[in-house]
Amino acid sequence: MKRIVVLGCGTGGTLVANRLRQRFDRHAARITVVDQDDVHVYQPGLLFVPFGLALAEDIVRPRRRQLHAGIDVAISAIDRVDVDGNVVHLSNGESLDYDVLVVATGAVLVPEETEGLLGTGWLQNVFTFYNLEGAQALGDRLAQFEGGRLVVNVVDMPIKCPVAPLEFCFLADWYFRERGIRDQVDITYATPLDGAFTKPAASHALAGLLEEKGIELVTEFNAGEYDEAARTITSYDGRVVPFDVAVVIPLHGGAPYVGRSEHLGDELNFVPTDNRTLQSQVRPNIFVIGDAANVPASKAGSVTHFEGETVVDNIERFLDGADLDASYDGHANCFIETGFHKALLIDFNYDTEPLPGHFPGPLGVPLMKESRLNHLGKLMFQWFYWHVLLPGRDVPGLGSAMPHAGKKQGART
Ligand SMILES: Cc1cc2nc3c(=O)[nH]c(=O)nc-3n(C[C@H](O)[C@H](O)[C@H](O)COP(=O)(O)OP(=O)(O)OC[C@H]3O[C@@H](n4cnc5c(N)ncnc54)[C@H](O)[C@@H]3O)c2cc1C
Structure with a gap:
């Protein structure tokens, strides 16, 4: 055996x-x-x-x-x-x-690798939503937040779910609008990337959404130090981003x-x-x-x-003792919550950038476009996770490889 x-x-x-x-x-x-x-x-x-x-x-x-x-x-x-x-x-x-x-x-979070991050402000004015304790503490802080500077900062790549910090920004915009205080909150997204996301086509679309929602994008920002007394984040190249509440995605490691x-x-x-x-x-x-x-x-x-x-x-x-199958193509698929009961979906692999069209085929849900259907897809995913994905069930018509049908090859986004 x-x-x-x-x-x-x-x-x-x-x-x-x-x-x-x-x-x-x-x-x-x-x-x-x-x-x-x-x-x-x-x-x-x-x-x-x-x-x-x-x-x-x-x-x-x-x-x-x-x-x-x-x-x-x-x-x-x-x-x-x-x-x-x-x-x-x-x-x-x-x-x-x-x-x-x-x-x-x-992957694990290693916040201790960033100078000053785990200081006295940790879980007071500096939070992460990447674990349960942090997400709950942040919820309490946001409920009391009446205005000021909210900064969402990715310390370095790679991170789990690279779209999650962007989703957080979009949901924060929606949340403060619902509370009627959006005009009193400045939201900034500070990322080490040279754009909003790792894939250029999706990056362009997501930067457009940030702009539409009045969220400032600070790129190539490699956070070197948190100063919680001054409430600032300083990058290695000397730029300073001030905050009242910081939402941090700390460095990740194995x-x-x-x-x-x-x-x-x-x-x-x-x-x-x-x-x-x-x-x-x-x-x-x-x-x-x-x-x-x-x-x-x-x-x-x-x-x-x-x-x-x-x-x-x-x-x-x-x-x-047989030859291995080299079939994994890097397929990734992410629903991106954009607030107001909408989401957009991106689907890509090692060789293909996210493209517009439909997933998993021409009659499927829209790609690279906000829709209520995609938001329902994001919510449904939790049921799918416990009942289909974890038990290891196959889904007819939805294999592991990235589907090409339904995608608009060569389309500009
Ligand atoms: C905020 C957030 C939002 C996300 N949103 C999405 C999304 O919308 N879509 C999506 O596709 N993905 C999303 N992800 C990413 C997704 O959850 C992970 O990529 C996925 O869970 C990875 O699975 P894994 O098995 O590699 O690791 P995990 O599911 O993290 O499992 C690792 C396991 O290893 C155990 N372990 C680690 N070290 C040890 C040790 N020394 N001894 C014993 N056990 C150990 C841990 O306890 C854990 O149970 C999100 C992640 C976060 C944090």
């Missing part, structure tokens, strides 16, 4: 373990999933918490309940992996031997145990991974899914979902 150990029981770990259980019967493989706690947060829901549009209990479920029968669970922090000995050492003193390892431990595991990670603790097969470049029996990989795709749940099929196929091929 083969021993498959999955590190992390978030989006990628859960869906890959469930898909593996469907693929291999219990005599063929023992599947063990490791996580440090039993609290699965639906992270896209964190965006809505500061605006009172979602509560913690709406977006949190036990991890174990998302797993199919016949999957073993170990609740413990991972201490380190011995990639030569094929063994995972847990912080509780136990160890797990494996034939195949799947790394699905995502899980710290990756750094403690000799040969497993790069300098940011992400795992070097083949872009197309999702086999690690560390050892052939290690595969990677989701935010933990260093592939040039977005760190997004949609990417993690689309990677699942390739990872499971390739684990089976690896165990059979």
